[in-house]
Amino acid sequence: MSNNRLKVVFLGPLASFSHQAAAESFKNTDAELIPHVSFADAFSAVQDQTADFAVIPFENSTNGSVVQTLDLLADRTSLYTDVKVCGEYYLTVHHCLLVRKGTYPSGWSGYDGSITKLYTHPQAWGQCENVLSTHFKGIERQDVSSTSKAAEIVAKETGEKAGAIASKFAAEHHGLDILMENIEDRADNTTRFLILRNTRVERTGSLAFEKRSPMDSTGITNKTLISFAVDHASPGALANALLIFKAHGLNLTSINTRPSLKRAWQYVFFVECGQAPSKENKEAVLQVLDDLRRATESCRDWGTWKDQLCVRAAS
Numbered sequence: 001m002s003n004n005r006l007k008v009v010f011l012g013p014l015a016s017f018s019h020q021a022a023a024e025s026f027k028n029t030d031a032e033l034i035p036h037v038s039f040a041d042a043f044s045a046v047q048d049q050t051a052d053f054a055v056i057p058f059e060n061s062t063n064g065s066v067v068q069t070l071d072l073l074a075d076r077t078s079l080y081t082d083v084k085v086c087g088e089y090y091l092t093v094h095h096c097l098l099v100r101k102g103t104y105p106s107g108w109s110g111y112d113g114s115i116t117k118l119y120t121h122p123q124a125w126g127q128c129e130n131v132l133s134t135h136f137k138g139i140e141r142q143d144v145s146s147t148s149k150a151a152e153i154v155a156k157e158t159g160e161k162a163g164a165i166a167s168k169f170a171a172e173h174h175g176l177d178i179l180m181e182n183i184e185d186r187a188d189n190t191t192r193f194l195i196l197r198n199t200r201v202e203r204t205g206s207l208a209f210e211k212r213s214p215m216d217s218t219g220i221t222n223k224t225l226i227s228f229a230v231d232h233a234s235p236g237a238l239a240n241a242l243l244i245f246k247a248h249g250l251n252l253t254s255i256n257t258r259p260s261l262k263r264a265w266q267y268v269f270f271v272e273c274g275q276a277p278s279k280e281n282k283e284a285v286l287q288v289l290d291d292l293r294r295a296t297e298s299c300r301d302w303g304t305w306k307d308q309l310c311v312r313a314a315s
C-alpha cells in the first residue's frame with residue numbers, strides 16, 4: 001500500500017449508512033474512507049490487501065440478517081481466506097423519504113400521491129414497512145446497491161416522480177428534499193456492522209480505534225463468529241456441534257444459516273458466541289474449534305472481537 005494512511009472500504013457511494021458507520025468507527029484515526037460498489041468488492045479489497053479494513057453491515061435490529069453479507073461469509077469458493085472479523089459497530093439508522101428538489105414545495109402536507117417509483121437498498125424496505133404500506137401501497141419498489149445510490153438515482157431522475165429511502169446525509173450530499181423524516185418502523189432501528197481485516201497485514205492486528213485488545217478483560221465480553229457445515233444425514237450432528245460451545249463455556253448469541261449450494265436443503269451455519277475473557281477460558285475458542293473440526297464436515301474461525309454492546313452499556 002502506497003501511503004501510510006489506513007484505507008477503510010465501505011459500500012458506497014458517499015453518504016450511505018455504511019459510510020457513516022466507517023466514519024464513526026474510525027473517527028479517531030487518520031483513515032482514508034473509500035467507497036466500493038458492492039459488499040463483494042469491499043471483501044475483495046481486504047483480501048487483496050488494497051484496503052486495511054472493510055466496514056460491512058451484518059444485521060439490523062428490525063429487519064434481521066443482511067443475507068448478502070452472510071453469503072460472502074459463507075465463502076463457498078474460498079475467495080476470502082485471509083479475511084477475519086476484528087470489530088463491530090452499532091449505528092442507529094434513521095431513514096428519510098427523499099425527492100428531487102422542489103417537487104413538493106409545501107412538503108408532506110402538500111403531497112398529492114404522485115410518486116410512481118421508490119428506490120432503496122433491499123435491507124431498508126423491511127425497516128420502513130409501516131410507512132410504505134400506509135402511504136405507498138402498490139408503488140413499484142426498485143432494489144438498488146445502496147441507499148445513497150438510490151438518492152443519486154432520484155437526483156438524476158427527470159421522467160417520473162420517484163422517491164429514495166436514504167439518510168439525511170444522502171439528502172444533503174445529493175441536494176434532495178426530505179419529504180418524510182424518521183420513517184423507520186422503530187425508533188431504535190439499529191444496524192450492526194462488522195469490521196474486517198486481512199490477517200496477513202500486520203498493521204491491522206491491533207485496531208487503531210480500540211485501545212485494548214480483546215484479551216484485556218475488565219467488564220468486557222468477547223464475541224466470536226464461527227461458520228461450519230455438518231453431515232445432514234447424521235442424526236444429532238447439529239446438536240452435537242452446538243453442545244461443543246456449551247462444553248467450553250461459550251454462550252451462543254446468534255445462529256444464522258445460508259444454503260450450502262452443494263446440495264439442496266443443506267446449509268452453512270453461522271454461530272456467534274460470547275464470553276467474558278478470563279485466565280480460565282483463554283483457550284476456550286481454540287478448544288471449541290479443535291472439537292468442531294472433529295464433529296463437522298468443515299468449520300472456519302471468523303475471529304474474536306470486543307462486544308460493543310457491553311462496552312456501550314459500561315460507559
Ligand SMILES: O=C(O)C(=O)C[C@]1(C(=O)O)C=C[C@@H](O)C=C1
Nearest residue numbers: 016017018057121123146147191
Ligand atoms: O445502503 C446503505 O446505505 C448501506 O450502507 C447498507 C445497509 C444494509 O445493508 O443494512 C446499511 C444500513 C441499513 O440497514 C440499510 C442498508
